[in-house]
Structure formats: structure tokens, C-alpha cells
Amino acid sequence: MDLPPSSPKTLSSIKDRSFNRATLTDDGIMITSQGHCTADGECGDLQSKHFHGCNHSTGSFQSSPSSCFETTSLISCVTCLSDNNSVEHRNRRHSNHSIDTAGLLNEDLDEIPYSSVNGKLMVNTVIPYGRILYAKYLENPNGYTDNSGPASPNRSTDNTPQSKDPDAVNVHGLQTKSDDDLIEEQLLNDDDNRDTPVTTTNAEDGESYHLIEITFAKPRRHDVVPKRLTLLISHFSSSPETNVVEEIMRRSYKNAKINRSVLVIINPHGGQGKAKKLFMTKCRPILLASRCPIEIAYTKYGRHAVDIARExxxxxxxxxxxASGDGIPYEVINGLYQRKDRAAAFNKLSITQLPCGSGNAMSVTCHWTSNPSYAALSLVKSVESRIDLMCCSQPSYCKEFSRLSFLSQCYGIIAESDINTEFIRWLGPTRFELGVAFNIIQRKKYPCDVWVKYVAKSKDDVKVHYLEQKKKTRTELEAYFDDNSQLEETTNTRVSDYETTEEDFKLKFPLEDGVPDDWEKLDSSLTDNLGIFYTGKMPYMAADAKFFPAALPNDGAMDLMVTDARTPVTRIAPILLALDKGTHVLQPEVIHTKILAYKIIPRVQSSLFSVDGERFPLEPLQVEVLPKICKTLLRNGTYVDTEFETM
Ligand SMILES: Nc1ncnc2c1ncn2[C@@H]1O[C@H](COP(=O)(O)OP(=O)(O)OP(=O)(O)O)[C@@H](O)[C@H]1O
Structure with missing residues (x-):
């Protein structure tokens, strides 16, 4: 620690008066009073000095310093941004919202008056714990600074990271020490102050204050960016021993792991070549500000992520x-599956996505956003949760390894539109919609035979299953969140979680055993004229395609949707147009059920299967659910709300 040992101070100290005072509330850190200007015209809030060039000789609050205390009294919406703390409240508030293209709820951006024109934080502003990335004690702070800016006054110039080749990688594709590591080291070195309280006593009321720097995620345009803020924080506690910084961190990572150690896999070709830049500019600042140790691996060839995960x-x-589309999580999951210690691998690692590709269904579903910076915030704040996977077997590869699918399998119109339009990849997501429209107009049909093992057969049964499972999950989550007093101190997460064993990977319905007697065959008049066959485990297949609104993380079932190619275009068009709302599953022309397993035997000469967006061979395909096999990070412990309940 490079600071001198501190002795208690009083608030009559001129310097201390320059900082905003704050206190801990249930929802976040609330500004209780604004800092004064010092005798020499300096203000503790660097935004005034560095970003607005505030000159206090002309500043309005200098002429009447006390007016700041009286005139600004805005109570901001805290629970809206407090991602961790109130699942119920959040779901209630946002039940009528859908995700917009930036993945933001616009009200989030507008409701928090972080700083007024003169750079001061308004009294009663609350910085929600859900937005706080880091806190530490401080003795010589410089106030409100921009972490993402080039010249951070809080940083020693000696420590300026040296620029090295950011693409330098070792044999495993892991990046060698570069500017990322150096910035990370610098941030970690900053941690010296974390445990050392600097106490300041208010001579007037005897209350204890601690000079604390917090780093929080602040909305800026469509993103969140890390910002630092220095506050004099008082905390009313029965114990004088309370470490306020530890308390802030505990509340800020209530159900999440602090300092999550992350291997980032970047597909440099993902997102039409934008993945690396998106990660570096939008996600990395949030991860580093949260003091997450990160290492980066770049994929150098197709399926490289399988090899990385295997080793x-x-x-x-x-x-x-x-940091990719949905292709890399698919490869990582399969790489882990091919390991000898796969149960240990799935128990240790959470697989998540930072949406930097063209198909980002996993992030939309799990982080509730397709915005990379918000997804990074969700990554550091999310609850580790179990999800079901689907195990796919076909004759050509299953003797070696079956394939795990986390998202979907499809055959027919959707599969062909997804895969056979790769040659117009430059069109982005539009290529998929064009492909669907083209195939529908042609009324292309894909004959096959299908057998299924039902979990909920009729649409009413599906609703009942959904409501029951949702209620069960809600009860489990409430118990989980209430159980915080029993959290392990160091990790802030519950230790006794569900554990996968090798037994869980054993298939109940191996391909070679044929179709079991209790599976039902779908009506041949339908399957002879099949248009779409689509199974999924996540509700969103893209930001605006809510294909499976009844999908749940670990209900032990996958959703199946089937359509008949003979359905008139005048009926199928409105069905497809309802995809953004998810109401297509309610239409009589759409079969929607919940199943545990299925087998499909195609009866066409040339076509394909698409599994998680990957091309699979045109062979019999047998799939079953592997319950709770994989760990991922879910915002508030749930998938994004699809509003299926109220459909
Ligand atoms: N360096 C590389 N060279 C060639 N292919 C690669 C490379 N890295 C990854 N890939 C392949 O790119 C595919 C797509 O990856 P990803 O899902 O991240 O991208 P995307 O932007 O969403 O693209 P898509 O539209 O194909 O889904 C994967 O099959 C992966 O194996």
C-alpha cells in the first residue's frame, strides 16, 4: 500500500468537504449530500474539472454552495437497475417490455441522474448494487474519472501499459502477456487499499465516514461503461468492526462470484469480422473494472474452440x-463433452456468451440482451445456473462421440434457410428471413417420419407444464437468494450446488436400441408434407425471433414446433410475422409440444439438419434431453421473460 497510515479525521477538514457524502441503503449507495468546493475553488468531483472544465468562479453552485443540498432532491429508480436484488420486482416492472435492438430498456438510461450539469451527483441519487463493479478504500482520491478514457488521473503515468501485439498467442491460442495483462495487473495492484479503511469522523454528529472509491457501470449512449467515483460513505452498523468496502462488495455481488476468472474465446471472424473489436471496446472494460482475471484465446481455424475446450x-x-455468435459456445460445450473428466469440467466451468457474432441467441436468452457491454455486466453479476442440453446421435459420428446441442435442431424450411444461405452471409440476419420467405413461397415440403416421447402433448398441457416448472424455479430461486447468510465468504456463492456425474451423460435411448414402445409416431399425413421441424431449449433464436416462448432452462424437456407445408401462404405469413412476439405457437396451424426425446428419419434426397446453426448430415437423427448437465450464467437466475404465461 502506498498510502500513509491514516488517522481519523473530521469533516471540518477542508479536503474531505469536497466529496459527496453517501450511505448504504438496501438497494444501493445513496448520495446524502453534495461536496462543497474548497477554499481554492477545487471540487472533489473530477467530472467538473476534467470533462466539463468547470470554473467555479462562474459555476452556479459556487455562488450558493448550500443550494445544492436543498434544490436537488430526485429519487432515482434503483430497483430497475438493481439486477441482483429483486427478481420479483424486476419481473413485475418489466413484464411488459420486450428487448429492443440494443438490448436496453430505454427507461434504464433515462432514470438515473448520475450527474447534474455542473458535474455533481444529486442528493438521493442511488447507485444500485447491481451496477457496482468494485469498491476500495482511498486516501488520496481524485474523484469522478472515466476509466475508459485515455488519461485517467487516478493512474500513475509510470504504470502506463506498454502496447504489445494484442494478437500474440501461444500454442494453445491463448494470448501471451500484452496490454490486456498490463492493464489488468495495474488494476489488480490498485487493490492494495481494498482492506484498509480510512475512517473520517464527522465532528458535528460523531458519525464515521470512509473515503471509498467505487467503480460502477454507467449508461452511455447504447452501452454501459465503467466510471469511478469517490465518496465519503457512512454506514450504520451495530458492529464498529464492519468493513464497509467488504459490505459494498458483498451486496454488489449478492448471488454472483466475485473476481470470476474468465477464459474469453474470440472468433475473429464472428459478427462479420467485428467480434474482436466489440469485445475489446465494449466487454473488456467492464470485466477489467470488475477485477475479473481474463485470458484471451483467438480461434484460428474452424472448430478450434472444440480443441481449446478439450484441453x-x-x-x-x-x-x-x-465472444462470438452461437457457434463457439456449441463448440466449447462439445469440447468439454469429449474430455475424460467431463463431469468435472461441466461442474467447474460456466459457459456463457458475449454477443459478438451474428447469431446471439444465448446472450439474448441468458443475459437478456444482445448488447455486448450489458452482457459483460450481466456476466459479472449473474447467477450460476444449470441448464439442460440435448444429445444428438446420427450413424456417421455417434460411435465416436454424440453431439451436444444447447440451442436447437431443425429440418425443413428453417434448416435450409439457416445453412443454405451462407453464401449471402454479407447480408447479415436478413439472409435467414429471405431464405424462409423463398422456401415458403415455393411451398417446399420435407417428408420424414418422426417419433416422440412426450412430456406435455397438447397446448394446454404445455401451459400447465410451463406454469408448474416456472413456479418451482421461482420457489427455488427465492430460497437460493434468501440463503445468502449461508454463502461462503470468499466466493459469495452457494457451495452446495447441483453436481453432474458421469452417470448423467449416459443415454437413456441410444440410437442402436431403436425406437422405444412408449414413443408416439407423428401423423404421417403431416410428416409427409412437413414444412418446419424445429426443436429448441432456449426461447430466443435471435434478438427478434421468440421461436420457443415456453422454453425453460432446466425443465427436463425440449420444445417442438411443426408446421405443414400445405398451410396456405396467407396463413403462414402472419404466423411468421408473430415470431417476434412468440404468439405463433398458439396458432392452430402450428403444432407445439414438450418432449423428452425424438427420432426423425428424413425421406428426401438432398437436404440437411441444422444443429445450433451448424450443418449436420441428412441421416436419421435421435435426440434426448440431458437434464441440468451444463452450467451457465443467467441474469437473475432465469431466462429472459417471454410473457408466455399471459399469452
Ligand atoms: N479462425 C477461423 N477460421 C475459420 N472459421 C472459424 C474460425 N474461428 C471460428 N470459426 C468458425 O466460425 C463459425 C461461426 O462462428 P460464430 O457463431 O462465432 O460466428 P457468427 O458471427 O455468429 O457466424 P454465423 O453467422 O456463422 O453464426 C464456427 O463454425 C467456427 O468453427
Missing amino acids: VDLNKYDTIAC
């Missing part, structure tokens, strides 16, 4: 974050 050192990471 990854389980002891080094808690999370694999795929």
Missing part, C-alpha cells in the same frame, strides 16, 4: 465466455 486447464478458470 483447457479446469483449475484456471470459472467461466468460458465466447
Whole structure:
């Protein structure tokens, strides 16, 4: 620690008067009074000095310093941004919202008056714990600074990171020490102050204040960016021993792991070549500000992520974050599956996505956003949760390894539109919609035979199953969140979680055993004229395509949707147009059920299957659910609300 040992001070100290005072509330850190200007015209809030060039000789609050205390009294919406703390409240508030293209709820941006024109934080402003990334004690703070800016006054110039080749990678594709590591080291070195309280006593009321720097995620345009803020924080506690910084961190990471160690896998070709830039500019600042140790691996060839996951050192990471589309999480899951210690791998690592590709269904579903910076915030704040996977077997590969699918399998119109339009990849997501429209107009049909093992057959049964499972999950989550007093101090997460064993990977319905007697065959008049066959485990297949609104993380079932190619275009068009709302599953022309397993035997000469967006061969395909096999990070412990309940 480079600061001198501190002795208690009083608030009559001129310097201390320059900082905003704040206190801890249930929802966040609330500004209780604004800092004064010092005798020499300096203000503790650097935004005034560095970003607005505030000159206090002309500033309005200097002429009447006390007016700040009286005139600004805005109570901001805290629970709206407090991602961790109130699942119920959040779901209630936002039940009528859908995700917009930036993945933001616009009200979030507008409701928090973080700073007024003169750079001061308004009294009663609350910085929600859900937005706080880090806190530490401070003795010589410089106030409100921009972490993402080039010249941070809080940083020693000696420590300025040296620029090295950011693409330098070792044999495993892991990045060698570069500017990322140096910035990370610098941030970690900053931690010296974390445990050392600097106490200041208010001579007037005897209350104890601590000079604390917090780093929080602040909305800026469509993103969140890390910002630092220095506050004099008082905390009323029965115990004088209370470490306020530890308390802030505990509340800020209530159901999440602090300092999650992350292996980031970047597909440099993902998102039409934008993945690396998106990660570096939008996600990395949030992860670093949260003091997450990160290592980066770049994929150098197709399916490289399978190899990386197969060889990854389980002891080094808690999370694999795929800065990519949905293709890389699919590969990571399959790489882990091919390991000898796969149960240990799935128990140790959470697989998540930072949405930097063209298809980002996992992030939309799990982080409730397709915005990379918000997804990074969700990554550091989310609850580790179990999800079901689907195990796919076909004759050509299942003797070696079956394939795990986390998202979907499809055959027919959707599969062809997804895969056979790759040659117009430059069109982005539009290529998929064009492909669907083209195939529907042609009324292309895809004959096949299908057998299923039902969990909920009729649409009414599906609703009942959904409501029951949702209620069960809600009860479990409430118990989980209430159980915080029993959390392990160091990790802030519950230790006794569900554990996968090798037994869980054993298939109940191996391909070679044929179709079991209790499976039902779908009506041949339908399957002879099949248009779409689509199974899924996540509600969103893209930001605006809520294909499976009844999908749940671990209900032990996958959703199946089937359509008949003979359905008139005048009926199928409105069905497809209802995809953004998810109400297509209610239409009589759409079959929607919940199943545990299925077998499909195609009866066409040339076509394909698409599994999680990957091309699979045109062979019999048998799939079953592997319950709770994989760990991921879910915002508030749930998938994004699809409003299926009220449909
Ligand atoms: N360096 C590389 N060279 C070639 N292919 C790669 C490379 N890295 C990854 N890939 C492949 O790119 C595919 C797509 O990856 P990803 O899902 O991240 O991208 P995307 O932007 O969403 O694209 P898509 O539209 O194909 O889904 C994967 O099959 C992966 O194996």
C-alpha cells in the first residue's frame, strides 16, 4: 500500500468537504449530500474539472454552495437497475417490455441522474448494487474519472501499459502477456487499499465516514461503461468492526462470484469480422473494472474452440465466455463433452456468451440482451445456473462421440434457410428471413417420419407444464437468494450446488436400441408434407425471433414446433410475422409440444439438419434431453421473460 497510515479525521477538514457524502441503503449507495468546493475553488468531483472544465468562479453552485443540498432532491429508480436484488420486482416492472435492438430498456438510461450539469451527483441519487463493479478504500482520491478514457488521473503515468501485439498467442491460442495483462495487473495492484479503511469522523454528529472509491457501470449512449467515483460513505452498523468496502462488495455481488476468472474465446471472424473489436471496446472494460482475471484465446481455424475446450486447464478458470455468435459456445460445450473428466469440467466451468457474432441467441436468452457491454455486466453479476442440453446421435459420428446441442435442431424450411444461405452471409440476419420467405413461397415440403416421447402433448398441457416448472424455479430461486447468510465468504456463492456425474451423460435411448414402445409416431399425413421441424431449449433464436416462448432452462424437456407445408401462404405469413412476439405457437396451424426425446428419419434426397446453426448430415437423427448437465450464467437466475404465461 502506498498510502500513509491514516488517522481519523473530521469533516471540518477542508479536503474531505469536497466529496459527496453517501450511505448504504438496501438497494444501493445513496448520495446524502453534495461536496462543497474548497477554499481554492477545487471540487472533489473530477467530472467538473476534467470533462466539463468547470470554473467555479462562474459555476452556479459556487455562488450558493448550500443550494445544492436543498434544490436537488430526485429519487432515482434503483430497483430497475438493481439486477441482483429483486427478481420479483424486476419481473413485475418489466413484464411488459420486450428487448429492443440494443438490448436496453430505454427507461434504464433515462432514470438515473448520475450527474447534474455542473458535474455533481444529486442528493438521493442511488447507485444500485447491481451496477457496482468494485469498491476500495482511498486516501488520496481524485474523484469522478472515466476509466475508459485515455488519461485517467487516478493512474500513475509510470504504470502506463506498454502496447504489445494484442494478437500474440501461444500454442494453445491463448494470448501471451500484452496490454490486456498490463492493464489488468495495474488494476489488480490498485487493490492494495481494498482492506484498509480510512475512517473520517464527522465532528458535528460523531458519525464515521470512509473515503471509498467505487467503480460502477454507467449508461452511455447504447452501452454501459465503467466510471469511478469517490465518496465519503457512512454506514450504520451495530458492529464498529464492519468493513464497509467488504459490505459494498458483498451486496454488489449478492448471488454472483466475485473476481470470476474468465477464459474469453474470440472468433475473429464472428459478427462479420467485428467480434474482436466489440469485445475489446465494449466487454473488456467492464470485466477489467470488475477485477475479473481474463485470458484471451483467438480461434484460428474452424472448430478450434472444440480443441481449446478439450484441453483447457479446469483449475484456471470459472467461466468460458465466447465472444462470438452461437457457434463457439456449441463448440466449447462439445469440447468439454469429449474430455475424460467431463463431469468435472461441466461442474467447474460456466459457459456463457458475449454477443459478438451474428447469431446471439444465448446472450439474448441468458443475459437478456444482445448488447455486448450489458452482457459483460450481466456476466459479472449473474447467477450460476444449470441448464439442460440435448444429445444428438446420427450413424456417421455417434460411435465416436454424440453431439451436444444447447440451442436447437431443425429440418425443413428453417434448416435450409439457416445453412443454405451462407453464401449471402454479407447480408447479415436478413439472409435467414429471405431464405424462409423463398422456401415458403415455393411451398417446399420435407417428408420424414418422426417419433416422440412426450412430456406435455397438447397446448394446454404445455401451459400447465410451463406454469408448474416456472413456479418451482421461482420457489427455488427465492430460497437460493434468501440463503445468502449461508454463502461462503470468499466466493459469495452457494457451495452446495447441483453436481453432474458421469452417470448423467449416459443415454437413456441410444440410437442402436431403436425406437422405444412408449414413443408416439407423428401423423404421417403431416410428416409427409412437413414444412418446419424445429426443436429448441432456449426461447430466443435471435434478438427478434421468440421461436420457443415456453422454453425453460432446466425443465427436463425440449420444445417442438411443426408446421405443414400445405398451410396456405396467407396463413403462414402472419404466423411468421408473430415470431417476434412468440404468439405463433398458439396458432392452430402450428403444432407445439414438450418432449423428452425424438427420432426423425428424413425421406428426401438432398437436404440437411441444422444443429445450433451448424450443418449436420441428412441421416436419421435421435435426440434426448440431458437434464441440468451444463452450467451457465443467467441474469437473475432465469431466462429472459417471454410473457408466455399471459399469452
Ligand atoms: N479462425 C477461423 N477460421 C475459420 N472459421 C472459424 C474460425 N474461428 C471460428 N470459426 C468458425 O466460425 C463459425 C461461426 O462462428 P460464430 O457463431 O462465432 O460466428 P457468427 O458471427 O455468429 O457466424 P454465423 O453467422 O456463422 O453464426 C464456427 O463454425 C467456427 O468453427
